[in-house]
Structure formats: structure tokens, C-alpha cells
Amino acid sequence: MLYNKYMKRILITIQYDGTNYSGWQKQKNEKTIQGEIENAIFLATGKNIEIFGSGRTDAGVHALHQTAHFDLDIPIPIEKLPQIINNRLPKDISILSAQEVDASFHARFDIKQKQYLYKIYQTKEKQPFIANYFAFVKEKIDIDKMRDCASLLIGEHSFKGFCSADTSATNFVRTIFDIDIQNVSENEIHIVVSGSGFLYNMVRILVGTMIDYSQDKLELNDVQQALTNGDREKAGQTMPPNGLYLYNTIY
Amino acid sequence: MLYNKYMKRILITIQYDGTNYSGWQKQKNEKTIQGEIENAIFLATGKNIEIFGSGRTDAGVHALHQTAHFDLDIPIPIEKLPQIINNRLPKDISILSAQEVDASFHARFDIKQKQYLYKIYQTKEKQPFIANYFAFVKEKIDIDKMRDCASLLIGEHSFKGFCSADTSATNFVRTIFDIDIQNVSENEIHIVVSGSGFLYNMVRILVGTMIDYSQDKLELNDVQQALTNGDREKAGQTMPPNGLYLYNTIY
Numbered sequence: 001m002l003y004n005k006y007m008k009r010i011l012i013t014i015q016y017d018g019t020n021y022s023g024w025q026k027q028k029n030e031k032t033i034q035g036e037i038e039n040a041i042f043l044a045t046g047k048n049i050e051i052f053g054s055g056r057t058d059a060g061v062h063a064l065h066q067t068a069h070f071d072l073d074i075p076i077p078i079e080k081l082p083q084i085i086n087n088r089l090p091k092d093i094s095i096l097s098a099q100e101v102d103a104s105f106h107a108r109f110d111i112k113q114k115q116y117l118y119k120i121y122q123t124k125e126k127q128p129f130i131a132n133y134f135a136f137v138k139e140k141i142d143i144d145k146m147r148d149c150a151s152l153l154i155g156e157h158s159f160k161g162f163c164s165a166d167t168s169a170t171n172f173v174r175t176i177f178d179i180d181i182q183n184v185s186e187n188e189i190h191i192v193v194s195g196s197g198f199l200y201n202m203v204r205i206l207v208g209t210m211i212d213y214s215q216d217k218l219e220l221n222d223v224q225q226a227l228t229n230g231d232r233e234k235a236g237q238t239m240p241p242n243g244l245y246l247y248n249t250i251y
Numbered sequence: 252m253l254y255n256k257y258m259k260r261i262l263i264t265i266q267y268d269g270t271n272y273s274g275w276q277k278q279k280n281e282k283t284i285q286g287e288i289e290n291a292i293f294l295a296t297g298k299n300i301e302i303f304g305s306g307r308t309d310a311g312v313h314a315l316h317q318t319a320h321f322d323l324d325i326p327i328p329i330e331k332l333p334q335i336i337n338n339r340l341p342k343d344i345s346i347l348s349a350q351e352v353d354a355s356f357h358a359r360f361d362i363k364q365k366q367y368l369y370k371i372y373q374t375k376e377k378q379p380f381i382a383n384y385f386a387f388v389k390e391k392i393d394i395d396k397m398r399d400c401a402s403l404l405i406g407e408h409s410f411k412g413f414c415s416a417d418t419s420a421t422n423f424v425r426t427i428f429d430i431d432i433q434n435v436s437e438n439e440i441h442i443v444v445s446g447s448g449f450l451y452n453m454v455r456i457l458v459g460t461m462i463d464y465s466q467d468k469l470e471l472n473d474v475q476q477a478l479t480n481g482d483r484e485k486a487g488q489t490m491p492p493n494g495l496y497l498y499n500t501i502y
Contacts, residue, residue, distance in 0.1 A: 015379050015380075016379050017379045017380050017382065062380070086377055089377075091377060091378075091379070091382040092379045092380075092382050092383075093377075093379060094376070094377035094378075094379050125345070126337055126340075126342060126344075126345035127342075127345075128266050128267050128268045128342070128343045128344060128345050129266075129268050129313070129343075129384070131268065131342040131343050132343075133380070
């Protein structure tokens, strides 16, 4: 890219309801978060710009603080960027902030920690107004047992047994720093998983494993074997995407 | 219809998130609430049955307690009906209850009172996760002024000035029993309008009128003229559909 005195690398934070999108990553003929943001930047600036996200989110997965970077070479005050992009974005995607970062910064490669929130609603009844924002579990969940299972998962492990077969990863070692499980109301359980990085479907399988163990559908020995042998069959179910929120990215 | 000892008239109450539907009323090639429920009844019973709603809701309008009746001639215990229909319905529509009613009962013609809830969120920021469930108002709303305007609207009036030109109505007289306006949280205002019946877009225009008056965009004299002369130009804006909830139908 040619030197341009206006060229700046910009980091944006983004919040979105993923319900009506085919995930983060741009795809032909699909409505995606990346595609909508790039289109809004084009409408706002006249520039065709590629944005680089901290990572992909799947169809139906939400984000409270997704991050992405891009290079922009027009003299717009950075503090005005969120609003001019937001005005051209659908109402279920919002740019929360924009800041200038070093020209070598990368939204994906510079991540130190990522946090995901998983929201569970315990009920036997249908919930039309929150159907897209929680995973619904009918059978009783034992939070103490979930926490016991979490202690086994925290730490540096190969998580080959906790990712989808669709992954293109070759190195399965990741570190989970913390798994925080809270009963935030009578029906709601929130699980925050913090880690160095996550494999494909890993958070959804970790949560499914803790739930299955808490409901006596798995034993701790199965979970241990999934960790030791990378055996996907020994880990728990893959929870649905709509309970999952990209919560934070820490650089 | 031939006499059948199993024939029963059934009244159901229904809750739905109207976001992804083209309203209540069945239409060719459109996803509608009525269409989805009739399809679920067909899947559950093998019967092609027409259901009669308490009234239509527009695209994007929600319902907490919509009602509808239909005739069913198969020996299914009524208490099991909600679940067998729910199992065949999308997750954003739920049958809350079913009861047998008199063969002469009609879900629309027997209504004594209808209540609508309108939800307003005061903010200048985008709200991706509640975008479909509120009307968003940036400028300050004065609740006391809204209540002053409401006192003028309560009672029996011709509401010709408060309905969409698309209406097929010829009699515009309706009675508004009550308009209750509450600040339920720092940002949220809930308005419950109770009446004998409502014209097309009437609740959305009533709410728009109260908001416009509270923001000094209208005078009480304009509102009075809209009531007296049926002049739509003198009433306020039509609020968006997504803040509107059919709240209750009383027989």
C-alpha cells in the first residue's frame, strides 16, 4: 500500500444480534456481519475496505464486544466514525467505539484472551420473545456439578475432543483461564469461559459437557478421557449457537 | 357442518414474537401467525381447520395474549392440545392455553375489551438486542404531558382522525376506557391502552400523538380538532409496529 499521510489503522468494537445473519465471515449471497460492516463503510466513505475480525462467529451467535481492524486513508475524525458507520448499518449491528492503533496491530493475531458468555434458560415452557437469545434446558441442571466439571477443564490441554470435526486446526492445545458459572436468576444460568483462544464449536461443546455431567449423562472419567485421548465421543453435546455471545477480546 | 359428538369449539390463547412474520392474517406465499398455527394443527391432527382470531396484528407487531377459536371434531383431551400444537410450531409462537367454549362463541365478535401495550425505549444509542421489541425515541418525552393528552383521548369518540387511510371501517366510533403510562425503568416507558375496539393503526397513532404533544410538536387544540373533525393531519405520527403488543382480550 502506498504511503498516505491520512492512512490510519483503526480498531473498532462491535455489538450484534446474530439471529438474522449467516455468521461473521463474508460469503457470497449470504447476509453476514462482516459483509454488512464493509458495506456500511463503503456507503460512508466510498472506499472498498476489508475488515479483519478477532475471529469468526457462527450463524445465530451474538457478540457483545467483537473487535476488528482496518486501514482507512481519509481524513475523518475517528470519534465520528462509529456514528457514520452506524447510520448505514442495520439496527441489529452497532459499532460501539473506534480508536487508532499501531500500524502493526492485528485484531486476530494480537489477542491475549477471549471471553465467551453462554446463556441458559431453564424451563419447560416455550419462550417466544427470548427464543433466539438463550439455550433452553428442560431437565434440572446442578450448578455445583457443573463447577466440578469446570475444574477439570480449566488449564492448558489439548482440546481435540472438544471441537467440531469440521475444524481446520492442527494444533489443539489451548489454555482455559477460567470458567465462571452463575445462577443470575431463578431460570437463568450464565457461563463465562475465558481462554487463550478457542477451537471450532469448542465453547458450545465445553458447555454441553458440563451440562451433560451435571445431569448424570456423563462421568468425570469420560471428560478426562476426552481431554487425554482427544475422543469427541467422550465429551458432551454441542449446545445450540443462539445461547452463545462473544463477550470480550483482550489485547 | 354435520353433527358430530366429538365436535367442540375451542378457544386458544397465543403468544408470539411478530418480528419474522407478515402479521396475523393468512396470505399466500407469506409467513403469517395464522398460517403457522393452522399448519401446526394440521400436522398434529390431520385436519385442515380455519382459526378465527380476535383480530389481526400487522407485520412486526407482537402478542402476549392473542386469542382465536376453531372447531375440532377429534377426541383429543383439551388439556393436551397446547403441547401437541406447540411441538409443531416455530419457537417464536406459543399456545399458552386451550379451553372449550360454547358453540356460539366467536373470538372476534364477543370481545368486550381489548388491551394493547406499547413499549418505548429512550436512548440515542443503537440497541442491537432489543431492536425489534421497542420503539426508540431519542428526544426527551415528558410523561406528565403524555398523561394530559391521554385524558383528552379517553372516552367515546369518533377516531377517524386516528386511523390509517387504508382502513375499510365505516363506523369510527370507539370507546377508550383507559390509557396507563408508566416509566418502568430509567429508559423504558410502557403505555397500556384499553378500549372497546381499535381501528387500523389506531394504537400506534394514539401513542404517536401523545409523544408528539409531550415534545411540543402538537398542541392540545390539534388533538381536539383531530377528534372533532376526524382530521388525520392534526393527529401525531404513526409509531413503528415493533413497539406494539396485543396485551389482552377480554370476553
